[in-house]
Amino acid sequence: DARVTQTPxxxxxxxxxxxxxxxxxxxxxxxxxxxxxxxxxxxxLLAYFRNRAPLDDSGMPKDRFSAEMPDATLAxxxxxPSEPRDSAVYFCASGLETTWGAxxxxxxxxxxxxxxxx
Amino acid sequence: xKEVEQDPGPFNVPEGATVAFNCTxxxxxxxxxxxxxxxxxxxxxxxxxxxxxxxxDGRFTAQLNRASQYISLLIRxxxxxxxxxxxxxxxxxxxxxxxxxxxxxxxSVKP
Numbered sequence: 001d002a003r004v005t006q007t008p009x010x011x012x013x014x015x016x017x018x019x020x021x022x023x024x025x026x027x028x029x030x031x032x033x034x035x036x037x038x039x040x041x042x043x044x045l046l047a048y049f050r051n052r053a054p055l056d057d058s059g060m061p062k063d064r065f066s067a068e069m070p071d072a073t074l075a076x077x078x079x080x081p082s083e084p085r086d087s088a089v090y091f092c093a094s095g096l097e098t099t100w101g102a103x104x105x106x107x108x109x110x111x112x113x114x115x116x117x118x
Numbered sequence: 119x120k121e122v123e124q125d126p127g128p129f130n131v132p133e134g135a136t137v138a139f140n141c142t143x144x145x146x147x148x149x150x151x152x153x154x155x156x157x158x159x160x161x162x163x164x165x166x167x168x169x170x171x172x173x174x175d176g177r178f179t180a181q182l183n184r185a186s187q188y189i190s191l192l193i194r195x196x197x198x199x200x201x202x203x204x205x206x207x208x209x210x211x212x213x214x215x216x217x218x219x220x221x222x223x224x225x226s227v228k229p
Contacts, residue, residue: 035219041221043162043219091162106164107164107217109162109163111161
């Protein structure tokens with residue numbers, strides 16, 4: 001089965017440190033998403049790329065978060081400096097968005113990166 | 119008003135029971151609807167799409183009520199393995215960036 005690969009799976013760091021999370025989307029998919037999940041907020045969209053171009057990062061704290069797709073096989077989410085309130089599970093997801101109907105809205109999620117900032 | 123609302127539960131049911139969840143959405147322009155399943159400490163996975171005419175997949179039935187702006191998921195003959203959180207997802211427009219996830223309803227099936 002094709003899958004979205006995320007690294008690291010777990011990360012414990014201290015406040016102020018830089019954290020970089022990586023994602024390899026499914027080959028052939030043209031959209032990549034970064035979501036953050038907490039018990040309180042559920043799944044929150046942080047960033048959305050289509051064909052490597054950033055389309056929506058309105059959900060991302062701009063002062064400390066950045067998301068990039070240096071190439072079609074790699075998406076990164078960086079937090080600098082990290083804060084305790086950033087502790088959450090970060091999911092990457094990819095999908096195939098086409099100009100016609102059904103199936104365009106189905107996403108495949110990676111296993112997530114569980115971040116703990118002390 | 120939240121865009122997609124779900125009862126967080128938990129719904130605690132015995133094996134073999136029938137259980138139903140509802141999810142309401144606020145954007146009347148919503149076009150596509152889905153149920154995702156998320157196991158504890160795992161990623162969300164697509165369970166089923168929800169079509170206007172309703173659809174069934176084995177023990178699972180999904181319904182859409184556009185007039186009242188809600189979708190439902192019915193699970194018959196529930197199994198222990200059905201224990202998970204069920205996320206309602208609503209999309210408007212053809213862009214995947216317009217997917218809105220509910221916070222999920224937790225189901226616990228007991229022996």
